[in-house]
Amino acid sequence: MYQALDQFNVGDFFLCHETLEDLWLKEGYPTRLFYQGILKVAVGLYHRNKGNPRGARAKLREGIDLLEPFTPQFMGVEVGKLRTDAGQCLESLANGEKPPSVTFSRPSVS
Numbered sequence: 001m002y003q004a005l006d007q008f009n010v011g012d013f014f015l016c017h018e019t020l021e022d023l024w025l026k027e028g029y030p031t032r033l034f035y036q037g038i039l040k041v042a043v044g045l046y047h048r049n050k051g052n053p054r055g056a057r058a059k060l061r062e063g064i065d066l067l068e069p070f071t072p073q074f075m076g077v078e079v080g081k082l083r084t085d086a087g088q089c090l091e092s093l094a095n096g097e098k099p100p101s102v103t104f105s106r107p108s109v110s
Helices: 002-009 013-026 031-049 053-070 079-094
Strands: none
Touching: 002 013, 002 031, 013 031, 031 053, 031 079, 053 079
């Protein structure tokens, strides 16, 4: 999982998609939906980077929705922050503005 997180954070959304697809195909529910949600956000960002705002908006929306049950944290991932960042990116795309960066965060350990 953390390999996909690192791929996502460096902007290698295609490779992140491939890594997550391998994971979710072997996984049961509900974790399968968690992986699919992250995968959809990654695909949305891939479309954003390739100049396809319509595709980006569609996939970001799907990913945000799939990740909702896993908020605020799941499997060491700050899902709430990921959903917020993806939502801000979605809003920026809808308004024709430059979208912000979207990254994963792990929970801090005190």
